[in-house]
Amino acid sequence: MLPPLRIGLAGLGTVGAAVLRLLERQAEVLTRRTGRKILVVAVSARDAAKQRGVDLSRFKWFDDPADLAKYGEIDLFVELIGGADGVALACVEAALGAGKSCVTANKALLAKHGMRLARLAEEKAVALSFEASVAGGIPIVKTLREGLAGNSIERVYGILNGTCNYILSRMETEGLSFEQCLSEAQKLGYAEADPTFDIGGFDTAHKLAILTSLAFGTVIDASAIAIEGIESISLADLEAASELGYRVKLLGVARRTPDGIEQRVHPTMVPKSSAIAQVMGVTNAVTIDADAVHELTLVGPGAGGEATASAIVADIADIARGVRSPPFGLPVATLSEAENAPMQLHRGGYYVRLSVFDRPGAAAAIATRFAERDISLESIVQRRRPGAGDETPGAVPVILITYATHEKIIREALDAVVDDGFLAAKPQFIRIERE
Amino acid sequence: MLPPLRIGLAGLGTVGAAVLRLLERQAEVLTRRTGRKILVVAVSARDAAKQRGVDLSRFKWFDDPADLAKYGEIDLFVELIGGADGVALACVEAALGAGKSCVTANKALLAKHGMRLARLAEEKAVALSFEASVAGGIPIVKTLREGLAGNSIERVYGILNGTCNYILSRMETEGLSFEQCLSEAQKLGYAEADPTFDIGGFDTAHKLAILTSLAFGTVIDASAIAIEGIESISLADLEAASELGYRVKLLGVARRTPDGIEQRVHPTMVPKSSAIAQVMGVTNAVTIDADAVHELTLVGPGAGGEATASAIVADIADIARGVRSPPFGLPVATLSEAENAPMQLHRGGYYVRLSVFDRPGAAAAIATRFAERDISLESIVQRRRPGAGDETPGAVPVILITYATHEKIIREALDAVVDDGFLAAKPQFIRIERE
Structure with missing residues (x-):
C-alpha cells in the first residue's frame, strides 16, 4: 500500500466543513479506490473557535493559511479561501512552489491566474485540480478534459449560476417581478446581500473562462467575454417568450466561429423543448457540442456544501491514485492564443x-x-x-x-x-x- | 516524451472504423494531451477486402484476432468483436494475460465475465476500460468510477437502449402502434431484424449490470436483474399515461433498498416534468442519486459509430497517460456480494x-x-x-x-x-x- 496522502485544508466555511465530513464518511471506500489512506492533517481558517459541526481537535491548526500551504507534513493543499488574488493566490503559489498538489474551488482565482498557476504545477509535476470551480457537483472539468479527449468541441454552453436560474424560474412560474424574486433568493441564502456578482453575470463569466480553455485548448481570456446580466429582464419578456415557445436563461456560451472563439454571458432565449430549458431552480446544466459525441448534456447541483465537496473529494481521489495531467488538459505552453470573435459579428x-x-x-x-x-x-x-x-x-x-x-x-x-x-x-x- | 502507445484493434465494423478515423483526426491533440504518440499498428477483422473508408495498408493485418491479442508489438488491445463468449472472451483474456491493457465496448462480455477479466487485469497491473459499453458516448463509467468517488450512491437509473426509446417516443408523438414503430426502427437501422435483444430489455440489463457494480461496489450479478421488455406497451397505455402527466420509458434501475440491491429493467412511468422524461428518440440518459451530489443526470448519444468511438478514444487517452485503477473502481477482491432484493418486495x-x-x-x-x-x-x-x-x-x-x-x-x-x-x-x- 502507498503511504497516506496528507492534506492541509484552508477555509472552513460550508464547503470546507463538508469536505472534512465527506472524507471521514467515505474514508474506507476511498482507501479501497485509491490504494492509500487519505488523511487531513492540518487546517486553517479565520476563526478557530467557530462551531462547524466538525471535530477539529485532530488536526494541526494554522492561523495563517500561507504557513499551512508550505507545511512540510502535507502532500496536498486544498484552497477554499476564495478571492481572485491576495491570500488565496499567495497560498496556492506557495503550495505549488513547494511541490505540493493543489485542489481549489476558486473560479475567480483560476479565471485570473489559471495559466500562471497551471504552468507552475506543470513545472513542479504536481496536480492543480479545480472540478468544484465550475458548476459545483457536475463533473464537467473531468468530462471536458478526459471524457471527451478525442473530440473537437464546437460549442460549450450552460446555466452556470444557480442564483440567476432560480430568479428566472420563479419569475416565470410564479409571475413575480425580478425584484420580488431577488429578495426571495436573498432570504433563502441563494443570493448575496450585494447580488451584483451573480445577477450581473460575472460569476458565470469566471466559470465560462475556464470552460472555454478546457474546450478549445486556448489560453484563458476572461477579458474577452461579453457580459450582460439579468437585471433588464422583465416579466413581460418571460411571458412573451413563453407564448412564442421559448424560455429565458442566463447562459454562458463559448463557440468556435469563423471569426474566432466567441465567449458571451447574457440572458438567452432557448426553445422550451430543449434540454437546457427544462433546468429550473438553482440547478446547473452544461451542454457540449462536439464532432464525435455530437451533443452531451450534464445536469446537476451547481452549488451547496455537499455537492461542491463531492467535486473536491473526486479531485483528491484522482490525485491520491497518482493521476497527473496538465491542469487544463494540454500543457500551458501549447495552449493557443484564441482569436476573439467580437460581439458585433x-x-x-x-x-x-x-x-x-x-x-x-x-x-x-x-x-x-x-x-x-x-x-x-x-x-x-x-x-x-x-x-x-x-x-x-x-x-x-x-x-x-x-x-x-x-x-x-x-x-x-x-x-x-x-x-x-x-x-x-x-x-x-x-x-x-x-x- | 514517453514511447508511443501501440494499439492492436480487432473488429472493423462501424465503431472500429470510426475509432481509426478519430485517432487519426485527433492525433496531434491526443499527443499533447497524453505526452506520447498513439499509434494503431495492427488490425484484425473478418474480411480484409471490405470497403470501410479507411486506409488499412498502414497496419499489420491479422486474420485471427487471437494472434493480434498476443502480438508482441502492441501495448493495448481494443476489442470490438462482440459476443459474450467465444472469440471476444478468448482475445481479451489472451491480451490481459500477456500484460496488455484492453479497451472494449462489449457489454455482454462484461456482464458475464467482467469480474474474472477485471481480476486478471489487476493481477497484471494493466487497464481494462469499457466506457463505450454503457450508454455509448455518455461518460457514465468515468463519472461513477472517478467523478463521484466521494459519494455513496442510492440509485442509478436510465434510458440505456436507444431502440426502445425511439419506439416509445414515436408511438407517443405520432400515435402509432408498437408494431408500426418497430418496423420503422428496423428500416432506419435502429433495430435488428431480430429485435428481441433490444425490445426484450436484455441489452439494457447487460448495461445495468455494469452500472450496478460501479455504483454500489458489488460483484456483477446480471442473473439477479428482473427483466421486462416493451412488447406489452400499447398506445392506450401511452395515452393514459400522458393524460395523467406521465411518459413511459424503458428504464434500467438499480437501487439500494433495506432488503438489498434491487436491479430491474421494465417499462416505467416517469413524471413528464422529470429530466428523464424529456429524453426522446435514440438518445440515452442516466441519472444518479447520491448522498453528496444529490442528483446528477447525463444525457447524450447511446449508440452510433462516432459517439461510441468518442468513449473508446477517451479510454485509450487515459491509458496513454498512465492512469491505472481497478476496472470497476474498487479491487475485485473487495467488491461485496450484494444481497439481491426480490421484485416481490x-x-x-x-x-x-x-x-x-x-x-x-x-x-x-x-x-x-x-x-x-x-x-x-x-x-x-x-x-x-x-x-x-x-x-x-x-x-x-x-x-x-x-x-x-x-x-x-x-x-x-x-x-x-x-x-x-x-x-x-x-x-x-x-x-x-x-x-
Whole structure:
C-alpha cells in the first residue's frame, strides 16, 4: 500500500466543513479506490473557535493559511479561501512552489491566474485540480478534459449560476417581478446581500473562462467575454417568450466561429423543448457540442456544501491514485492564443420587444427598418395587453423574433427604429440560442 | 516524451472504423494531451477486402484476432468483436494475460465475465476500460468510477437502449402502434431484424449490470436483474399515461433498498416534468442519486459509430497517460456480494389499466380489492373512450394510479380482481419511478 496522502485544508466555511465530513464518511471506500489512506492533517481558517459541526481537535491548526500551504507534513493543499488574488493566490503559489498538489474551488482565482498557476504545477509535476470551480457537483472539468479527449468541441454552453436560474424560474412560474424574486433568493441564502456578482453575470463569466480553455485548448481570456446580466429582464419578456415557445436563461456560451472563439454571458432565449430549458431552480446544466459525441448534456447541483465537496473529494481521489495531467488538459505552453470573435459579428436569432406609441403606421415603419437590412422575421406580434402594467400610457408592446442575423445589423436596425421616434421606451432585445 | 502507445484493434465494423478515423483526426491533440504518440499498428477483422473508408495498408493485418491479442508489438488491445463468449472472451483474456491493457465496448462480455477479466487485469497491473459499453458516448463509467468517488450512491437509473426509446417516443408523438414503430426502427437501422435483444430489455440489463457494480461496489450479478421488455406497451397505455402527466420509458434501475440491491429493467412511468422524461428518440440518459451530489443526470448519444468511438478514444487517452485503477473502481477482491432484493418486495407506485366489462358495481368492486390491501389510489379514471380500438366489445378501460405499495400486494390485488370476473383482458400494470 502507498503511504497516506496528507492534506492541509484552508477555509472552513460550508464547503470546507463538508469536505472534512465527506472524507471521514467515505474514508474506507476511498482507501479501497485509491490504494492509500487519505488523511487531513492540518487546517486553517479565520476563526478557530467557530462551531462547524466538525471535530477539529485532530488536526494541526494554522492561523495563517500561507504557513499551512508550505507545511512540510502535507502532500496536498486544498484552497477554499476564495478571492481572485491576495491570500488565496499567495497560498496556492506557495503550495505549488513547494511541490505540493493543489485542489481549489476558486473560479475567480483560476479565471485570473489559471495559466500562471497551471504552468507552475506543470513545472513542479504536481496536480492543480479545480472540478468544484465550475458548476459545483457536475463533473464537467473531468468530462471536458478526459471524457471527451478525442473530440473537437464546437460549442460549450450552460446555466452556470444557480442564483440567476432560480430568479428566472420563479419569475416565470410564479409571475413575480425580478425584484420580488431577488429578495426571495436573498432570504433563502441563494443570493448575496450585494447580488451584483451573480445577477450581473460575472460569476458565470469566471466559470465560462475556464470552460472555454478546457474546450478549445486556448489560453484563458476572461477579458474577452461579453457580459450582460439579468437585471433588464422583465416579466413581460418571460411571458412573451413563453407564448412564442421559448424560455429565458442566463447562459454562458463559448463557440468556435469563423471569426474566432466567441465567449458571451447574457440572458438567452432557448426553445422550451430543449434540454437546457427544462433546468429550473438553482440547478446547473452544461451542454457540449462536439464532432464525435455530437451533443452531451450534464445536469446537476451547481452549488451547496455537499455537492461542491463531492467535486473536491473526486479531485483528491484522482490525485491520491497518482493521476497527473496538465491542469487544463494540454500543457500551458501549447495552449493557443484564441482569436476573439467580437460581439458585433455574433450571428443568431433575436427576440426584440418594443414599446411603441399606438400610432398608425408604426408597425409598418418598424418592419421596414428590419427589411431594409435583410433581417427576416420569424414572427411579429402587436397587441394591447391588458394588465402587462409596465407600458407607458398610449404605448403597446410589439414583439419580434428574427431569423439569424448579425449583432451589428440588429443594433443598427434598432437604432433606426429609435430615431424614427415611435418608441416609448428603450428597446429590449434578447439573443436566441438554438440546439 | 514517453514511447508511443501501440494499439492492436480487432473488429472493423462501424465503431472500429470510426475509432481509426478519430485517432487519426485527433492525433496531434491526443499527443499533447497524453505526452506520447498513439499509434494503431495492427488490425484484425473478418474480411480484409471490405470497403470501410479507411486506409488499412498502414497496419499489420491479422486474420485471427487471437494472434493480434498476443502480438508482441502492441501495448493495448481494443476489442470490438462482440459476443459474450467465444472469440471476444478468448482475445481479451489472451491480451490481459500477456500484460496488455484492453479497451472494449462489449457489454455482454462484461456482464458475464467482467469480474474474472477485471481480476486478471489487476493481477497484471494493466487497464481494462469499457466506457463505450454503457450508454455509448455518455461518460457514465468515468463519472461513477472517478467523478463521484466521494459519494455513496442510492440509485442509478436510465434510458440505456436507444431502440426502445425511439419506439416509445414515436408511438407517443405520432400515435402509432408498437408494431408500426418497430418496423420503422428496423428500416432506419435502429433495430435488428431480430429485435428481441433490444425490445426484450436484455441489452439494457447487460448495461445495468455494469452500472450496478460501479455504483454500489458489488460483484456483477446480471442473473439477479428482473427483466421486462416493451412488447406489452400499447398506445392506450401511452395515452393514459400522458393524460395523467406521465411518459413511459424503458428504464434500467438499480437501487439500494433495506432488503438489498434491487436491479430491474421494465417499462416505467416517469413524471413528464422529470429530466428523464424529456429524453426522446435514440438518445440515452442516466441519472444518479447520491448522498453528496444529490442528483446528477447525463444525457447524450447511446449508440452510433462516432459517439461510441468518442468513449473508446477517451479510454485509450487515459491509458496513454498512465492512469491505472481497478476496472470497476474498487479491487475485485473487495467488491461485496450484494444481497439481491426480490421484485416481490419492490416498493413504488403503479399504473394499472384494466379492461372491465361494463356492468354495475364493477368499479366499486375493483376499488374494494385495492382498499382491502391498504393500497391508496392517487387517481381512478373510468370512461368509454371512443376510438381506443383495443377494447373487447362491452368492455371499458379503467385506469388506476396507486401511491407507493409493494409489488407482492399489487399482484395479489390484481389476481383478486381477475378472480372477480369483471375483466375482459389480462390486466396491464406499469411501475412508476419518481425523481
